[in-house]
Amino acid sequence: MGFEDTALMSRILTLMTLSFHIIYATIGVGVPLMIMIAQWVGIRKKDEHYILLARRWARGFVITVAVGVVTGTAIGLQLSLLWPNFMQMAGNVIALPLFMEVFAFFFEAIFLGIYLYTWDRFEDQRKHFLLLIPVALGAAASSVFITIVNSFMNAPQGFDVLNGELVNVSPLLAMFSPAVPTKVAHVLSTAFMTSAFILASIAAFRLLRGSNHIYHKKALFLTMKLALVFSVATAIIGDFSGKYLAEYQPEKLAAAEWHFETGSEAELVLFGVLDGEEPKYAIRIPYALSILAHGVPSGEVIGLNDFPEDEIPPLWIHYLFDTMVTLGMWLAFFSFVYVVGAWRGWSIVTKQWFRWLTMLSGPLAMLAIQAGWWFTEVGRQPWILRGYMKTSEGATTSGQVDLMIVLFAGLYVILGIGTVVVLSRMYKRNPVEKELAQRESVKGGGE
Amino acid sequence: MTLEIIGISVLWLFLFLYVIVASIDFGAGFFNAYSAFSDKQHILTGIIQRYLSPVWEVTNVFFVFFFVGIIGFFPQTAFYYGTTLLVPASIALILLAVRGSYYAFATYGAKIDHRGYIYMYGLSGLMLPAALSPVLAISEGGFMRLEGGQPSLDYWALFTSPLMWSIVVLSIAAVLYISAVFLTWYAHKAGDIKATQLVRKYALVWAGPTIVTATGIIFELRGHNPEHYASLLDLWWMFALSFLLFLGTVFLIWKKRNYGLAFILLVGQFFTAFFAYGASHYPYLLYPHLTIYDSFTNESMAIALIIAFIAGLGLLLPSLYLLFRLFLFDKDYVKGKSDYHA
Numbered sequence: 001m002g003f004e005d006t007a008l009m010s011r012i013l014t015l016m017t018l019s020f021h022i023i024y025a026t027i028g029v030g031v032p033l034m035i036m037i038a039q040w041v042g043i044r045k046k047d048e049h050y051i052l053l054a055r056r057w058a059r060g061f062v063i064t065v066a067v068g069v070v071t072g073t074a075i076g077l078q079l080s081l082l083w084p085n086f087m088q089m090a091g092n093v094i095a096l097p098l099f100m101e102v103f104a105f106f107f108e109a110i111f112l113g114i115y116l117y118t119w120d121r122f123e124d125q126r127k128h129f130l131l132l133i134p135v136a137l138g139a140a141a142s143s144v145f146i147t148i149v150n151s152f153m154n155a156p157q158g159f160d161v162l163n164g165e166l167v168n169v170s171p172l173l174a175m176f177s178p179a180v181p182t183k184v185a186h187v188l189s190t191a192f193m194t195s196a197f198i199l200a201s202i203a204a205f206r207l208l209r210g211s212n213h214i215y216h217k218k219a220l221f222l223t224m225k226l227a228l229v230f231s232v233a234t235a236i237i238g239d240f241s242g243k244y245l246a247e248y249q250p251e252k253l254a255a256a257e258w259h260f261e262t263g264s265e266a267e268l269v270l271f272g273v274l275d276g277e278e279p280k281y282a283i284r285i286p287y288a289l290s291i292l293a294h295g296v297p298s299g300e301v302i303g304l305n306d307f308p309e310d311e312i313p314p315l316w317i318h319y320l321f322d323t324m325v326t327l328g329m330w331l332a333f334f335s336f337v338y339v340v341g342a343w344r345g346w347s348i349v350t351k352q353w354f355r356w357l358t359m360l361s362g363p364l365a366m367l368a369i370q371a372g373w374w375f376t377e378v379g380r381q382p383w384i385l386r387g388y389m390k391t392s393e394g395a396t397t398s399g400q401v402d403l404m405i406v407l408f409a410g411l412y413v414i415l416g417i418g419t420v421v422v423l424s425r426m427y428k429r430n431p432v433e434k435e436l437a438q439r440e441s442v443k444g445g446g447e
Numbered sequence: 448m449t450l451e452i453i454g455i456s457v458l459w460l461f462l463f464l465y466v467i468v469a470s471i472d473f474g475a476g477f478f479n480a481y482s483a484f485s486d487k488q489h490i491l492t493g494i495i496q497r498y499l500s501p502v503w504e505v506t507n508v509f510f511v512f513f514f515v516g517i518i519g520f521f522p523q524t525a526f527y528y529g530t531t532l533l534v535p536a537s538i539a540l541i542l543l544a545v546r547g548s549y550y551a552f553a554t555y556g557a558k559i560d561h562r563g564y565i566y567m568y569g570l571s572g573l574m575l576p577a578a579l580s581p582v583l584a585i586s587e588g589g590f591m592r593l594e595g596g597q598p599s600l601d602y603w604a605l606f607t608s609p610l611m612w613s614i615v616v617l618s619i620a621a622v623l624y625i626s627a628v629f630l631t632w633y634a635h636k637a638g639d640i641k642a643t644q645l646v647r648k649y650a651l652v653w654a655g656p657t658i659v660t661a662t663g664i665i666f667e668l669r670g671h672n673p674e675h676y677a678s679l680l681d682l683w684w685m686f687a688l689s690f691l692l693f694l695g696t697v698f699l700i701w702k703k704r705n706y707g708l709a710f711i712l713l714v715g716q717f718f719t720a721f722f723a724y725g726a727s728h729y730p731y732l733l734y735p736h737l738t739i740y741d742s743f744t745n746e747s748m749a750i751a752l753i754i755a756f757i758a759g760l761g762l763l764l765p766s767l768y769l770l771f772r773l774f775l776f777d778k779d780y781v782k783g784k785s786d787y788h789a
Contacts, residue, residue: 062551063551063552065504066504066547066548066550066551067547067548067551069504069507069547070543070544070547070548070551072511073507073510073511073540073543073547074540074544076511076514076515077514077536077540078540080514080518080525080528080529081529081532081533081536081537082529082533083529084525084526084529084530085525085526087518087522087525087529088522088523088525088526088529089522090522091518091519091522091525091744092522092744092745092748093748095515095518095519095520095522095744095748095752096519096748096751096752096755098515098518098519099515099516099519099752099755099756100755100759101515102508102511102512102515102516103755103759103762103763105508105511106505106508106512106759106763107762107763107766109504109505109507109508110505110763110766110767110769110770111766112504113502113504113505113770113774114769114770114773117773117774118773134766166745169745169747169748170747171747171748171751172751396529396530396533397530397597397599398530398531398533398534398599400533400534401533403534404533404534404537407537407541408537408540408541411541411544414548415544415548418548418551418552419551422551422552
């Protein structure tokens with residue numbers, strides 16, 4: 001295999017691992033907060049349903065965490081296996097947050113173990129609830145640290161290069177690159193949003209399957225309210241992300257928007273196809289790109305013409321960007337309709353077709369996460385460390401990457417199917433109606 | 448003490464902790480599969496699951512800690528080991544996935560107790576040390592070629608090397624021995640006489656192979672890496688101490704006394720041997736290409752990592768104490784009297 005081929009193979013394997021891992025990572029970051037809120041509501045309202053909700057979510061959550069540990073270990077090691085040259089360089093500058101991530105996860109894993117195995121062990125429910133706080137904090141902190149590393153790849157700083165050597169390294173400066181605020185906020189809010197939608201999907205699925213239990217209705221209303229809050233937060237943060245890109249990575253924004261010529265009063269191009277440099281069949285929103293980039297219609301947006309041809313990201317990221325934004329908008333709108341509808345007692349929210357849409361929202365949110373990560377990663381190309389190291393320079397020279405792709409593809413398929421089968425079997429064997437009835441008869445007892 | 452020494456000592460300590468906790472985990476899985484095979488499964492499964500299920504993720508973090516830490520302190524290892532270990536490390540990842548998914552799917556989840564799964568899980572416990580330990584052989588030098596400045600692994604030399612195979616055999620024997628000694632103590636604490644008898648027998652069976660292969664490796668190094676062999680001999684007293692501790696463990700297990708102390712002596716035995724080996728390897732991370740000095744990160748990163756490590760430890764030690772108090776030292780939990788799983 002040639003040098004370029006190895007780099008391509010390494011990219012494919014990394015893309016595969018990350019795309020699979022991000023499903024579990026998103027759930028891993030978002031769901032602890034949802035469990036916390038449900039348990040808190042349960043304790044406050046003295047409502048057994050919310051407590052059971054937290055407990056049942058926790059049971060499913062632990063399975064996704066276990067698979068996430070596996071895929072997370074895989075990507076952690078693959079970084080060094082597939083990108084040894086990059087890690088050698090990056091290790092000198094950005095190792096600190098990677099190291100801190102391990103501690104954050106350590107912390108989370110310990111308390112998750114304790115939390116899971118101590119249901120009903122404490123007289124006071126609030127003590128058990130307290131154990132969740134380090135779980136949620138550890139999960140969020142892990143994602144913050146990893147996102148900091150990714151931010152560094154997009155906007156590297158905190159070092160100088162002198163004759164090919166890295167000098168004046170400042171680990172803290174490298175950690176707080178300009179990409180950090182928007183990226184970290186975006187990753188956290190979308191993880192909470194997506195987890196809320198996924199849990200809402202499950203409740204909607206149960207209601208569609210004919211259950212009319214108040215438990216599922218409470219679950220649905222709670223999760224949709226949370227989904228709305230975090231969708232709105234995501235939209236606001238998304239606007240700031242646009243401004244970050246315009247300032248620090250204009251080529252990524254320009255490629256996403258098919259914005260070829262630097263100019264003000266730029267229009268936002270949605271979908272369409274590219275004919276040379278001319279978008280066709282696209283929806284065009286006047287001034288919108290200038291507003292996204294600078295907040296005013298007169299803002300000047302840098303176009304692709306300002307960059308050398310070999311430093312321009314692939315133009316198909318336009319579709320990834322559009323997919324992400326469209327899904328995000330739809331989900332915010334949809335959760336808004338649901339919450340207002342449920343609150344005002346509109347009949348449409350209990351209609352079958354509306355529940356179908358609700359059920360779809362979880363998978364759609366996850367699709368938006370995928371589109372977003374593909375967008376940010378492909379949009380950084382050809383760089384692995386923007387401005388310093390190209391992706392092809394960072395890759396391994398080992399000739400066996402193609403074989404590993406096959407191996408890991410098989411693994412991820414098995415893990416994916418396993419997760420679905422085990423989760424559905426677990427909940428099917430122990431439906432909530434049965435569990436509620438049991439808890440009625442043995443009040444207060446454990447399993 | 449230089450920053451380099453602090454860095455490698457911290458990493459070596461965590462690798463040691465991983466060796467101990469992972470050995471318990473790997474070996475227990477194998478014993479579980481073996482007893483399923485010989486229809487004695489009910490004896491061990493309960494014991495094993497009560498201990499392993501809450502802590503396996505913590506075990507895994509020790510491993511992640513080591514490889515993330517070594518890239519942090521010694522970034523150049525990414526270049527040498529990252530390039531050459533693609534295949535063995537990927538295989539190890541797959542095996543780790545088998546274990547992780549067993550916990551996820553079989554013990555937390557729908558309780559799939561399919562025999563095939565139990566066997567796969569058990570075998571992965573033996574294959575993992577076999578996949579990971581050749582790295583120690585590679586670090587002795589002679590198995591890596593540099594072609595046009597790019598390192599690659601000489602598989603033929605590696606797979607025909609008696610040193611590599613001895614290390615593999617030692618890693619497997621040690622896994623089973625460490626695990627059996629720990630489980631003897633744990634089963635005894637749980638008051639499970641049958642299980643104690645069974646794992647005590649395993650402990651005695653695997654004590655011999657562990658010490659024989661460990662001694663053999665020292666002599667094989669004489670031919671393979673005389674420099675390392677010479678510095679090993681300089682530390683003969685540490686190995687002698689390790690051997691005495693080994694005798695102590697075997698004696699206590701044999702006499703059915705103080706299983707707790709027996710396990711502590713075992714940890715001492717491996718600690719002295721592991722650190723004597725590590726110290727004699729100094730300053731090389733990879734003979735003869737890489738030392739801890741020429742691969743070390745810059746000073747500001749090293750200091751930042753050490754501060755982060757101390758802060759992290761301040762957070763972790765109390766949490767680990769809590770975890771162990773609840774699951775390892777809580778009599779009711781160990782005996783299976785209380786089950787509060789979600």
